[in-house]
Amino acid sequence: MKDFFKVLRRFIPPYKRHLVLSFVFNVLHSVFGSIAMLFSIPIFQVLFDKTKEVSELVAWELTQDAVVNNFYYFVTQFKNEYGIMAVMPLVGVLLLFATFLKVSFSYLASHQTVSIRNGVVKDMRMQIFAKLIALPLGFYSDEKKGDVMARATGDVTEVENSIMSSLDMLIKNPIIILVSVGFMLSISFQLTLFVFVMLPIAGWVIGKTGKSLKTKSRVSQSLMGSILGTIEETIGGLRIVKAFNAEDRMMERFEKEAEDYKRIMDKVRRRYVMAHPLSEFLGTIVVVVLVWFGSYIATSENSTFDGASFIAYLGIFYQIINPAKQFSTAFFNIQKGLAAMERIDKILLADNKILEQDGAKKVKSFRNIIEYKNVSFGYNEHRVLKNxxxxxxxxxxxxxxxxxxxxxxxxxxxxxxxxxxxxxxITIDGVDIRDMRVHDLRGLMGNVNQEAILFNDTFFNNIAFGVRNASREQVEKAAKVANAHDFISASEHGYQTLVGDRGGKLSGGQRQRISIARAVLKNPDILILDEATSALDTESEKMVQEALENLMNSRTSIVIAHRLSTVRNADLICVFSEGEIVEKGSHEELLAQGGTYSKLHELQVR
Structure with missing residues (x-):
């Protein structure tokens, strides 16, 4: 339970007001629930013809003796004036009124808990999505995409269905039990002491039963991540799956993962469904022993604990049976939820190495020069760039x-x-990029990648993706520069036509020109092109290359290319080999050197 309260301390603070109100309403709900049962004592005494007559009214005080004496005084006066059979309707009305207050406060308490539950889940989703966006690209190279999606979706749902659904019980049930026990003590201290011995034993048995549920739940959620990963990979690579007749292979892989998930979920669900019958059986044992012991006390000589009080006592005790049973269900739920929370924390607590220093400099434009100075970088033990x-x-x-x-x-x-x-x-105009605001740094740049990344949205929104409040005129102008205006205008709804998932309704050249139009609209000081034409046919490459030349005109550009013909007009060509720049110069200079570049050029012109 310590881990459970840690989770609450992280997410509950914004909802303290709802929590306090829920606590107050639950106290009132519990008080009036027990009072309703106490009102039943006079009814039973009437039925058993053991009505208690009180002829003197004492001073009102907040003590049990004073309240009971004066209540019976008014009951006695009412009985003497209207007869004994009129007492039952009177007490019945009081019972109904107390019950009405009980259920009303119960609703108000749950009303507040709903706000806490849904608010916490929303905040959790927002935190996960914000962290997913903020984490560096390196995080995703070490994680399965399907597993990340499972944590951000299925595990959050598991937390909602387990921890948050248990929140109402864990706020309300202890209050009901404490208040009810207080009233039970006022009726019979001896019998309540006996209950204190029995209930912890039942709780210990339930706790031992649910001990391994958390571990099994963690394993099942991890397997669900693998299943989602396989689905994502299969759909994403469906063209290859079909081309290589690999449907059976993917089915075998998925069947194995589904079978593993079924096997572990059988264990989890069997352990989980044990909670209710186990708690009900243990509760019945407690009730049977309690009835036996209570009957013994009530029939003892000189006992002030009569039959009517015993029935009322059982009524109050009955009010704590369901909360006590729900504790076992909540305990099992929380174990499952904590396993899901541990997986969510692998995202929320992941180390984001791209940090922005305090007092980071604002940068509005690029003026002079970018300098890489003795830069080295590697992934794990593999050195990719060397000095x-x-x-x-x-x-x-x-x-x-x-x-x-x-x-x-x-x-x-x-x-x-x-x-x-x-x-x-790495410095821009003499300022280290680690000393700049990340948002400003990236605002200086525009990217066009080998794989044109589009969103399942309209042409307009894809082009205007990086620019807020872009006008139709600005978007059309960018599309014209990128040679995209004609095919956009010819589509069914023009610029409001949906491009499909990842631009699936478009050809490769069209997707790339939309990507270029997006960069044109952003109008960056620095342009980064990563193999922007390598995957295109000759005709598409020609149109895209023309669009790129329009984009690069009078702009600082860094271009990655395999086709040397696309960069022969570059001001500077750098030849990379095993993480080092081995040659630098213009196209003609590098050809004249007869080195690596010259060999690459000969291979491509043959």
Whole structure:
């Protein structure tokens, strides 16, 4: 339970007011519930013809003796005036009034708890999504996408259905039990002491039964992450699955994961469904023993504990049976929820290495030069960049070429701080990028990648993605620069046409031109192009290349290219090999050197 309260301390504070009101209403609900049962004592005494007559009214005080004496005084007066059979309707009306107050305060208490439950779940979802956006790209290279999705969706739902659904019980039930026990003590101290011995034994048995549920729940949630990962990979690679007739292979993989999940969930659910019958059986044992012991006390000589009081006592005790049984269900639920919370915390507590320093500098524009100074970087033990230095002047086009895996993409990813350098420094106009506000730094840049990343939205919203309040005129102008206006206008709803999931309704060249239009509209000082034409056919490449030239005009550009023909006009070409820049110069200069670039060029022109 310590872990449960830690979770509450993290998420409950914004809802303290609702929590206090829920507590107050639950106290009133419990008090009037017990008072309603006390009103039944005179009814039973009438039925048993053992009405208690009191002829003297004492001074009103907040003591049990004074309240009981004066209540029976008024009952006696009413009986003497209207007869004994009129007492039952009178006490019945008081019982109904107390019950009405009881259920009303119960509703008000639950009303407040609903606000807490839904608010906490919303806050949790917002925190997870904010953290997913804030985490560096390196986090996702170490995690399965399906598992991350499972934590952000299924595990949050599990917390909602377990921990948050138990919140009402855990606020209300202890109050009901404490208040009821207080009234039980006032009726019979001896019998209540006996209850105190029996209930903890039942609670200990239930606790031992649910001990392993948390571990099994954690395993089941991890397996659900694997299942979602397989679904995501299969749908994303469906073209390859079908092309290689690999449907059976994917089915076998999915069937194994589904079977593993079923097996562990059988254990979890069997342990979980044991909670109710176990608590009911133990509760029945307690009631049977209590009735036997209470009957013994009530029939003892010189006992002031009569039959009517015993029935009322059982009524009050009955009010704590359900809360006590619900504790066992809540305990099992919480164990499942805590397992889900541990998985969620792998996201919420993940280390975000892309930190912004206090007093980070605001940057509005790029004026002179970008400098890489002795930059080194690696993933785990693998060194990708080794002591790389390069200066990029404003307005120049710098091309990066070389074999796959030579460090080109990592080199450009360090500039917007998708990763942080491990050695050396990168400066813009003499200011280290780690001393700048991350938002401002990335605001200087526009990206066009090899894979055009579009969202399942309209042409207009995809182009205007990085610019707030963009006008129709601005979007159309950007589309014209990117050679995208004609095919957008020819679509069914023009700029309001949906492009499909990841732009699936468009060709590769069309997707890339939308991506370029998005960069044009942003109008960045620094443009990063990562293999923007490598996956296109000749005709599409020609149109995209023209759009890129329009985009790069008089703009600082860093271009990654495998096709050397697309960068022959670059001001500077850098040849990467095994994490180092081995050659630098113009197209003609590098050809004249007869080195790595010259060999790459010969291979491509054959």
């Amino acid at each position: 790389v230095s390069l200066s990029i002047e404003k307005g120049k086009m710098v091309a990066l070429v070389g074999q796959s895996g030579s460090g080109k993409t990592t080199f450009v990813d360090l500039l917007p701080r998708f990763h942080d350098i491990q050695e050396g420094s």
